[in-house]
Amino acid sequence: MTILVTGAAGFIGSNFVLNWFDQSQEVVVSLDLLTYAGNLKNLDSIKDSPFHHFVQGDIRNRSLLNLILKKYQPRAVFHFAAESHVDRSIHDASHFVDTNIVGTFSLLEEVRCYFNDLDIEHQKIFRLIHISTDEVYGSLEPYEPKFIEDSQYKPNSPYSASKAASDHLMRAWHGTYNLPIITTHCSNNYGPYQFPEKLIPLMILHALSEKSLPIYGDGQHTRDWLYVKDHVSALRCILEKGIVGEIYNIGGGNEKTNLEVVTKLCEILDELRPRASKKSYRSLVTFIKDRPFHDKRYAINSAKLEKTLGWKPEELFETGLRKTVTWFLENPEWLDHILSSEYQNWTNQHYS
Ligand code: NAD
Ligand code: DAU
Numbered sequence: 330m331t332i333l334v335t336g337a338a339g340f341i342g343s344n345f346v347l348n349w350f351d352q353s354q355e356v357v358v359s360l361d362l363l364t365y366a367g368n369l370k371n372l373d374s375i376k377d378s379p380f381h382h383f384v385q386g387d388i389r390n391r392s393l394l395n396l397i398l399k400k401y402q403p404r405a406v407f408h409f410a411a412e413s414h415v416d417r418s419i420h421d422a423s424h425f426v427d428t429n430i431v432g433t434f435s436l437l438e439e440v441r442c443y444f445n446d447l448d449i450e451h452q453k454i455f456r457l458i459h460i461s462t463d464e465v466y467g468s469l470e471p472y473e474p475k476f477i478e479d480s481q482y483k484p485n486s487p488y489s490a491s492k493a494a495s496d497h498l499m500r501a502w503h504g505t506y507n508l509p510i511i512t513t514h515c516s517n518n519y520g521p522y523q524f525p526e527k528l529i530p531l532m533i534l535h536a537l538s539e540k541s542l543p544i545y546g547d548g549q550h551t552r553d554w555l556y557v558k559d560h561v562s563a564l565r566c567i568l569e570k571g572i573v574g575e576i577y578n579i580g581g582g583n584e585k586t587n588l589e590v591v592t593k594l595c596e597i598l599d600e601l602r603p604r605a606s607k608k609s610y611r612s613l614v615t616f617i618k619d620r621p622f623h624d625k626r627y628a629i630n631s632a633k634l635e636k637t638l639g640w641k642p643e644e645l646f647e648t649g650l651r652k653t654v655t656w657f658l659e660n661p662e663w664l665d666h667i668l669s670s671e672y673q674n675w676t677n678q679h680y681s
Contacts (some may be wrong), residue, residue: 330356330357330404331355331356331357331358331401331402331403331404332349332357332358332399332404332405332406333357333358333379333381333397333398333403333405333406333407334346334349334357334358334359334360334406334407335360335385335406335408335409336367336368336408336409336410336411337357337359337360337361337365337372337390337409338359338363338368338369338371338372338383338525339360339361339366339368339409339410339413340366340367340371340499340518340520340522340523340524340527340557341370341409341518341557341560341561342361342407342409342410342461343368343371343372343522343556344385344521344522344558344560344561345376345407345409345561345590346359346372346375346381347371347372347374347576348558348562348565349382349558349634350364350375350380352381352565353663354379354380356376356380356381356382356401357380357381357382357385357426357491358397358403359383359384360384360386360388360394360397360410360475361383361384361385361386361410362385362386362387362388362410362621363385364412364424364524364641364652365524365669365672367413367521367525367606367620368524368663368666369383370663370665370666375376380469382401384397385480385500385634386440387432387492388410388428388432388433388435388436388660389427389428389432389435390435391433391435391438391439394435394436394439394440394520395442395443396531398439398440398442398548399443400444401532402451403455404451404454404455404456405455405456405457405458405567405568406436406456406457406458406462407458407460407564408433408436408457408458408459408460409460410432410465410647411428411429411432411460411495412425412428412429412488412491413423413488414463414488414524414526414622415486415488415489415677416429416526416620416679417488417526418486418487418488418491418656419486419487419620419621420679421459422487422488422491424486424520425487425491426491427518428637429488429492429494429495430491430492430494430495430498433459433494433495433498433499434498434676436563437457437499437502437508440457441502441506441508444508444509452509455509456509456510456511456568456571456573457499457508457509457510457511458510458511458512458513458567458568458571459495459496459499459511459512459513460513460515460564461492461495461496461512461513461514461515462489462515463476463493463512463514463515463516463553463578463580463627463629464484464485464486464491464494464624464627465482465483465484465489465493465496465514465625466480466481466483466514467481467482467483467484467485467580467624468483468485468624468625468626468627469490469626469627469628470625471626472625473626474630475553475628475629475630476514476572476578476579476629476630476639477578477626477627477630477632478514478575478578478606478633482496485622485624486622486624489628496512498549499512499598499671501514502590503559503573503574504507504574508572509574509578509599510573510576511567511571511572511573511574511575512576513563513564513567513576513577513578513579514556514576514577514578514579515555515560515578515580515627515629516552516555516579516580516581516627516628516629517552517553517554517583517627518523518554518555518556518560518651519530519554519555519556519557519558519649519650519653520556520557520558520559520649520653520656521652521653521656521657521660522557522663523557523563523636523653523671524667524668525664526672526675526676528552528587528590528591529590529594529650529653530653530657531667532590532591532594533594533598533653533654533657534657534664536566536594536595536598536610536613537598537602537657539604539613540615541611541615542591542610542613543615543616543617543680544587544588544614544615544616544617545587545616545617545618545619545620545623546616546619546620546623547588547616547627548586548587548588548591548616549586549587549588549623550587550623550626551584551585551586551587551626551627552585552590553580553581553582553583553584553627553628553629553644553679554572554581554582554583554585554590555574555579555580555583555629555642555657555665556581556642556643556644556647556649556652558643558644559579559580559581559642560641561645562640562643563579563634563640563642564579566638566639566640567634567638567640570638570639571638572637573621574593577631577633577638578629578630578631578634579629579631579634579640580628580629580630580631580642581642581644581646581649582631582642583645583646584626584628588614590650591614592611592614593613593646593647593650594610594650594654595607595609595610595613595614595654597650597651597654598610598654600657601654601655601658618681623646636647640650
């Protein structure tokens with residue numbers, strides 16, 4: 330049996346694939362365009378495995394998708410591939426529309442052809458798992474209850490609007506063509522291999538380089554942090570037991586303000602990698618101009634997943650953050666590889 334994973338060289342995709350290899354001997358076909366965010370080094374440990382096939386390619390390339398599906402006959406497709414960074418979507422939304430909407434449409438159309446040609450037995454087990462985000466629900470006021478699967482769609486950034494569009498395509502292709510699709514909405518992931526444009530790895534990298542730690546606005550924006558390995562275990566559980574056509578929210582149950590997250594990070598770094606000056610990394614914190622239309626609060630209610638499928642997050646925020654910092658400290662060569670001129674251009678432009 331085989332699974333196909335799009336976006337497999339990105340942060341969550343690569344954690345998912347590596348975990349899959351730890352748990353089973355099923356063949357994995359990884360499809361990734363290797364944009365600035367994709368990094369084959371993430372999959373280094375399985376590069377010689379006969380159970381892994383890596384294809385560099387674009388989800389918008391329908392003939393390539395057709396070929397891959399026919400050749401490898403997957404029993405499931407996990408769709409991670411996307412442009413994923415909110416700030417970049419504000420700067421230029423075109424890739425977000427192309428990949429997140431048009432790319433998802435291409436995938437759906439090719440999966441539809443493939444699915445229709447399967448025999449009944451294979452159709453029964455086939456699943457397309459679409460990895461979406463809590464950001465499609467917009468922003469919560471402090472007093473509002475957490476997002477549930479039926480929360481209204483109110484995307485506020487070009488990124489979340491493009492993900493919302495992809496969710497609607499999934500819903501329509503399930504209803505109209507009976508494609509066995511399950512959509513998930515997770516909260517902010519953190520952990521090994523995260524590209525250092527996102528809050529946690531960016532702050533670690535800036536701290537280690539003695540650069541200021543740029544917090545948008547007043548630092549009181551809240552996110553619900555999910556350790557990436559808990560996200561991966563939720564996806565495995567959903568493939569195994571999830572109901573076709575359903576939506577599952579996946580949250581870590583760790584609501585923190587950005588200032589709390591950065592302060593905690595500084596404390597861990599002070600302990601594990603004290604500065605030469607002996608000052609705390611906290612002294613590098615700088616409040617900068619806010620992100621436009623910045624969502625104030627995300628919080629996920631995962632009760633459906635917990636009650637109906639029996640999944641629960643295992644990592645505490647404190648321990649997950651410590652593991653993440655330790656991973657970055659122990660993998661300086663991974664960071665060196667990531668710090669391309671493209672990355673430098675982005676940070677110079679964005680944090681000038
Ligand atoms: P990422 O940016 O680290 O990785 C995305 C991967 O997709 C990269 O490897 C990139 O090369 C690949 N890709 C981009 N365009 C492609 C294309 N046209 N064809 C093929 N591959 C392409 O993102 P991530 O953080 O790993 O997120 C993975 C998925 O999870 C995304 O769909 C994202 O919307 C969703 N998500 C992420 C988070 C989070 O906190 N990181 C939270 C909720 C949902
Ligand atoms: O909620 C899920 C979403 O989480 C995913 O769908 C997105 O793909 C992912 O990028 C993430 O979006 P956020 O915008 O929440 O993540 P980011 O790491 O960019 O920012 C987290 C918070 O930190 C947010 O409130 C903005 C703030 N921030 C971010 C950066 C990069 C700062 O204060 N300073 C920064 O330099």
